[in-house]
Amino acid sequence: KQEVTQIPAALSVPEGENLVLNCSFTDSAIYNLQWFRQDPGKGLTSLLLIQSSQREQTSGRLNASLDKSSGRSTLYIAASQPGDSATYLCAVKRDGNNRLAFGKGNQVVVIP
């Protein structure tokens, strides 16, 4: 069974600092990995999706890397802003099975 772990569970950073969020998974036979953002009381918004053949994806201030062999992904958020405060969830998908296995999230607070 795929286990997805996100460390740290919670962190606070001052505005302007770069954020580094880590996700690890136990089964490297993944099809893709997706990072989501969740605001309190809201649904999940997809941020980045990395296919298993890719090493990274970028969108604006966000960059996600994938090292499939070591079972790790890292989400970088450059020059953090108070509006980046949210929970960030990592989810992995196996080939041929559309079930997403989620981590429990990194809860981020950016202090103005």
Next chain:
Amino acid sequence: DARVTQTPRHKVTEMGQEVTMRCQPILGHNTVFWYRQTMMQGLELLAYFRNRAPLDDSGMPKDRFSAEMPDATLATLKIQPSEPRDSAVYFCASGLVRDGQTNLNTEAFFGQGTRLTVV
């Protein structure tokens, strides 16, 4: 703007009552997922459908939960009878799998969720 719509957004009910949650997937999507989110367990898949047929409902307690797709524009998740341990946020997500393929061709798009409280 295409989105997954879930109703109700909030539901408070007494133990033993029936609860029905509804989901309208994005038009044209043929795959629908139901996830449950709790503080302890995080997000867990309950069931998923493709072309209205259940493909995987192994995450769902069969004695009290049931999931259906009466038509392509509506998915339902029913709990009968409800229990306090069912209190959680229930998310619906939809995506597209093209004919002859097994993997999603799109991302999974999530609804806003139904926050269920059973007292």
